[in-house]
Structure formats: structure tokens, C-alpha cells
Amino acid sequence: MNEIINNLTRDNHLQKLLRSFENAIDILIVSPFISNSFDFFPFEKLKKIKRLTIITTLKPKDLDQYSKVPFFKQLFKFCNNSNIELNLLIENSLHGKVYISKYENGASEAIITSANFTNNGLRLNNEWGTKISNQEKITELENGILSKVILEPLKEKDIDHFLELIAKNPKKETNNSPTDLDLSKQIDLKANPFLVEKNINYWLKPIGVSGDIIPWDRVFDEIDSDLHFSKLRPKGVKKNDILICYAVGHSNILSIYKVKSEVKYTGNENDRWPYYVTGENLTPFYGQNWNSQNITITNQKNEVIKQGKFNVTPSGKNSFGSLMRGADKLRLTPEFGEYMIEKIAKIDNEIKTTANNGYK
Template sequence: MNIINNRTKEDHELNLLNYFKSSDEAIIVSPFLSKSFKFFGFDKIKHVNKITLITTLKNDYNDQLCKINFFKNLFDFGIKESIDIEILIDNSLHGKIYIFKKENEFKNAIITSANFTLNGLKLNNEWGISFDEPKKIEEITRDLISNIVLEPITKTILDNLENKFASNPQPKQVIVKTINLVEILGLKSNPLIIPNKNTIWLKPIGSSEHFIKLNEKYANPTHELYFAKNPRGVKIGDILIAYAVGYKKVLSIFRVASSVLITSNSSDRWHYYLEGENLTRFYGNEWNKHNIHISDQKHFFVKENKLSATPSGKNSYGTLQRGGDKLRITSEFGNYLINKIVAINKDISFNDENI
């Protein structure tokens, strides 16, 4: 038995991909599905012979729209890769289970809180248990299938569902004023609980020769953060606000989780690194959508607060502009940036797909 925790590198996504690679049949049991078919590495599981999906299809316009699009993409994927696709509907479903077979033998299963969505498999705080007891897995599978009373959704049935859905557009809805109770709660004055003894740093990622890609994600629970020189002064518990060289947009916020480590190749240009705990993974997953630009934010902070952004009081990024790989900033400016990013991270975490 193994406990899966999204706050580690061994998250649900990684575990599922590993089981897919060692199996020829998979059963996905998930009431909610991602709005996007591209969120998961289906391109890495082309050798699978069959995928069975068990989910819900309730009388909700947005849920039906999401499910029909996902079903269509799944069938198209199956046709392209010669994978048998079976879609079953169980509207009393609440559990999330992932089952894997090899040569018609049950091999592995995951029972979890994680839906088959990007947030469920990677970003949400989800826990699951994986195990490899064939008889137990077979018993669970038999119970799952025996409770399904509706016929499977074939490609023909899906076409009929799609036509029915298209011919009955969503009725005009009365706008109901809602109260955002989470917004009322607001953020703590020190949301990441940063002790006064810990320093906040700006940390560039990439270089003028090698910009990071705009579609690159910073959503893993931990990241290795590299330095050209030994980052003396940076200690465990310090905060690194990472930003993209060139774009100068904040990528995510990291808490230093290790002492200085050294790469195995002494000729590496970035020879030193630290393990960073990613504190704003939802933001890091879509950093390129948000205009948190370190130069603009410094200007706004100094103008609004009449305080210094750097300990020297010069409010200059000169060290970074000359190729430096870190810059200490004041706790006031650091928390100003942190509060903005944490607020965005909070809002993203409460979007519709985070169910």
C-alpha cells in the first residue's frame, strides 16, 4: 500500500501515468472530468488496448457540455490510437477510483479523493491510496460494473446526445446576485506565515540566451532552483519569488526546503541548486495569464507606500540586470508581492474546475 499526496513529487498524475505505462487496460472512475482533454498525457499511453470511463451525466447544462466534449475527444483519441473506449454512466457515483490490468489480470488500483481533472490529479490538496491486491481490485470492479443500469455510450449514442444538446440551447437564465463568502474572509496579514528571521529574495529563472517558454508550468509541489554561484545568505525557510527572465513576470513563490546542493556535473553553468517548496501552484500553472511584472510592481509599491523595495534604499534591480541570480528585497515589498500572488492563487483555486 502506498499513500499518494499531491503535495509531493509523487502526485496522482505521475502515479497514473506510471500505471498506464505498465498496463494494457485501465478503468477511470470519476464523477467530474476536466474541461480540457489536453490536461493529461494521453500521448504517452498509446500502447493501452482499452480504457473504460465511468462517470456521471446529470441534468446540468455546464456539466453536460463538459462531458460531451470530453467523451468526443476520448472517442477520437481511441480511434486514432486503436484503443477500445467504453463510457459508462452512474449518476449515484461519488467515489474516485483508478484500476489497471495487464494481460487480463488485475494489477493496481488507486482509491482517492482526486477527480480526473488537472486540479484533482496535480494541484488540489488530494490524498489517495494505491494497492496491488488482485482479488480486492476485482471485487471492487465487479461491484462498480454491477451497479450500472444504463447502456454504454457508444459513438452513435454520443452523436445523438450531441445533436440533442445542440438543438436545445441553454435557456436564458435570470441573473442571481451571489455573495462571495470566500472573498469576505480575505487573506491573513501574513498568509504564508513567514517568520521575521526569514529573508525574501527575487530569483530569476532562465537567461537572456534561453528564455523559458510561455506555456511552461510552475505547478509542481517542488522545484529545483539553480544558481551560478553558491547562494550564500539563502537559508532554509527563506522565500524566493521566482520570475521569468525577459518577460519579468512572476512565475511562483517558493519556500527554501533544503541546504545548498551541487549538481553531479562540475562543468554545469548553474552548478548550485536548492529545493523549493511551491507555495502558489495554481498561480504557477497559469503565470503567463497574469501581469505581475516585477518592475511595474516595484514602481507601484514605492509610489503607494513611500517605502524602499530593496535594503539599500536605491530601489534598483541593478544586480539582476548585470546577471545576478538573486536579489534580497525588503520584507515590506516582499509581502506586497506575496499578497498579490496569493490572492490570485486563491481565486484560481476556487474556479469551476476545482470541484
């Protein structure tokens, strides 16, 4: 049975978290805002904890950076002294608040709430949440949260570097632009930001037709979409493959998708594009802004060929001729696929960070 949590009595979010965390060996804290005081939460009462993961934001030009980084440093010190593995992750589109506790017997529980990991959020603000203990749902929840983190975990040396940058960039006196500090630019993208599996295929896939090209103002920010192929079943396309989609006509890359379904058939033999897969949009923020990026299949191919590091297509011909003649897909080399993912993921993250800066 689910339990409702609020701050209307002394048995508030703080007390619920203490009871949940007390005997946990593995704790996940997901909170955009974190207290500027390390002492607000009695970490020393967590006697069994072996691993602590915190996911939060570190938004550019935000004064929140000045309070979070010292907190991170204190947290590393505590975890080092207590022999606790600390995973510190940044996700700048984060808005939800989730607290997950895992125990030695394999059980777990999660608190999903409006309350940030701050003194006011856990004790004083009008906040409501619920506690669940369904293991399958908690695993699904955790995996979904972690899959959206595409930046490398912060190490203690990163925090020390941030402290140096903060010392060199003190807060400004003006309220209009109190800081130009952007620590998130110092964090590298993960080597495999979208958790792409091994032994999958990378495909270049056209969207639109020559007589009906994609308009410049159309956006591709749906979380998932049905991506259609011709009357021939798309041979070789399977779950978890990557589809790099581009617009017929002007050849701009629209977004990158991961195949989330088996190949389906509409059942209508009169359909021009009867076969399709459901694709998870890995880069929806880029998909909102593809028309301002000038990233086309042609200029990206030419860029790679000029570098001479790897081929674009498995045949080594590095030609998109079959697509120009109406093919509904073209297999790419893993190297070119990974190259495109890294490039588009970086742009997607920059747009996402800017779009969500200041979002409370």
C-alpha cells in the first residue's frame, strides 16, 4: 500500500527519509536543489550505507553553483572517511525529486515527492509525496533516471577544480547578472552517453519524400515516434539499433532514435510505407532546434572523410548514392555512428541546459 508523505506534522519528509535510509546499503538521491549546509541532514546515522548516488543540477550562470560545490566537497570528505562509494551525477533538465533505498535482503523502497533535499524542502515547505515498495517499478524508475544522465560522474579532483574556478569568479554585486560562471562546461560527455549496446547496427534513415520534404519549422521532439519504411521489410533493423534520421531534400539531420520495438506492419497493402518501428528519441532538444544547426549528412560525411580516421559505410565506398536513389535506409560503420551520436548529444545537452536554466 502506498503511503502519503507531507510536512504537516513532525513526521515529515525528513523523518521518513531517516527511517528509509537508516538501514539502507545503497541510496539514490535525486534532487535539483540541495541544501547549502552539509549539517542539515544527519549522514552519520546511516550506519550500513556502502554506496551513495546523488543526481542534481549545476546550471550555468546560477548562484546555486556557489553553494553546491562546497557541499559536494564536504560530501566527498564524509564518504572518504566512512568508506562509502560516492557517485555524483549532473543532469541539468532535472526537475523531479526521488529517494531510493536498497537493503541487504534485496528489498527496496522509493519516495517520489515534490520535496528537494534541503532543510526547507524536507521540513517546512508545503510538500507532498508518496512511498512505493514495488521492486519492479522501483527498478524501472531508477533505470529511467540513470539513463538520462549523459555526463561523466564528478570526481573529487573535479570539485577541487570547481572550487578554484569559483575563487577566481566571485559573485557580482549586480542582481541582473550575478555571475558568468558555467561549471557544467567543465564536465565531459560519457563515452557512451545513451547506453548504446554492443553488436547493434547504425542506420542512416531518410524522413519525407522528394515531393513532400520536411518543412523548416517542423520539430522532432516527441519522446517516441513510429518510423516507417517502404513496402520491403527493413532487413537487418532490430531492437536497440540506432537510426540517425535526416530530411529528404535539404539533408539536415533531424534527430537520433533508438529502436524500441520489433519491426511492425500496418496490415494495409496500399500503404506506401507499411513497415515501421517505434523509435525512442534520444535527442529531443536537438530535434526542436535542428533547423539552426546546419548539420547535414553531406557535411558530416565530408568532415569524416577529410579526417581520414574511419569509413562512413561498411563497404568503404563512403557514398550515400542508394539513399539518393530512393532507399529507405543505409547501414553506417559503428565509428561514424558513434561520431554522430557524440556530436548531436553534445548539442542536445547544451540546448537542454540553456532551455532549463532558471527552471524551478
